Amino acid sequence: MSEMKHPILEKSKIIKATVIALVVGALLLVVAVLPAEYGIDPTGAGKVLGFSKLYVPESNQTDDLGMMVSTSNLPLIKLEKAGSGPDVARPVEADFPAPEEQLAAREDETTVIVPAGKGIEFKIDMLKYGTMKYEWTTANNEVLYFDFHGEVKQKEEVKEVYFESYTISNSHNMVGTFLAPYEGKHGWFFRNTSNEDVTVNLRLKGQYTL
Known part of the structure; x- marks a missing residue:
């Protein structure tokens, strides 16, 4: 062997x-x-x-598309931030009746550049009980502070304009429908706390004028 x-x-x-x-x-x-x-x-x-x-960072939140949106270390938003302070009276114009005819329906897409470290407003004009659908999103999912609010149209110019906040939050995206509670300017204040400009893409559909 x-x-x-x-x-x-x-x-x-x-x-x-x-x-x-x-x-x-x-x-x-x-x-x-x-x-x-x-x-x-x-x-x-x-x-x-x-x-x-x-x-997948543990401290972040995931949206429906799986994109990561940083919401860590953001300050809490308090009730007192919503709308004008108690020293600004609600004007009588806010309770005027709605017009018999609304503005013509339209649809628009636009962009708003929010400068680094600054805030900017985007508003449209609407009549009382006018309706609108809206969508906005930041170009690269950057998180912005925003205040979606409206200002009453007053006959006489005032030192402090009365306004009401509809939604205040920190986000990269918002979608919804809106019924104007009074005639005036309605829209968003965006604040960018980062070191780079942020582009906001807006889609609007409803009864308004730019």
Whole structure:
């Protein structure tokens, strides 16, 4: 009976195979594991290969499209922020009857640039009980503070204009329908606390004038 001979690996080949395995493992760690599991992409390869998209931060919220919207460390918005202060009286014009005929229906798409570190307003004119559907979203899902509000149209110019806030929040997107409670200007105040300008894409459909 012949004796079986087992192959004997040379020590140099074992060391070479070990080194190759370590290099491959380190490469996978940097290119795939770190970007996907920890959001760390030192080489940029994780973004190119798509591994960075797998990273889900624990402190963020996920919207319906799976995009991440940072809402950490945002200040709470209090009831006192809604509308004019108690020292600004509601004008009598707010209770005027609605007109017999509303403004013609229209549809528009526009953009608003909110400068870095600043705020800006976008408003439209509506008659009492005019209706509108609206949608706005930031171009890159940046979160903005916003105050959706309306100002009563008054016959005489006043020092402080009376306004009511309909929605105040921090978000990258808003959709809804609106019934104007009085004639006047209605729209959004956007505040951008970041160091870069933010583009807001707006869609409007209803009875209003720009």
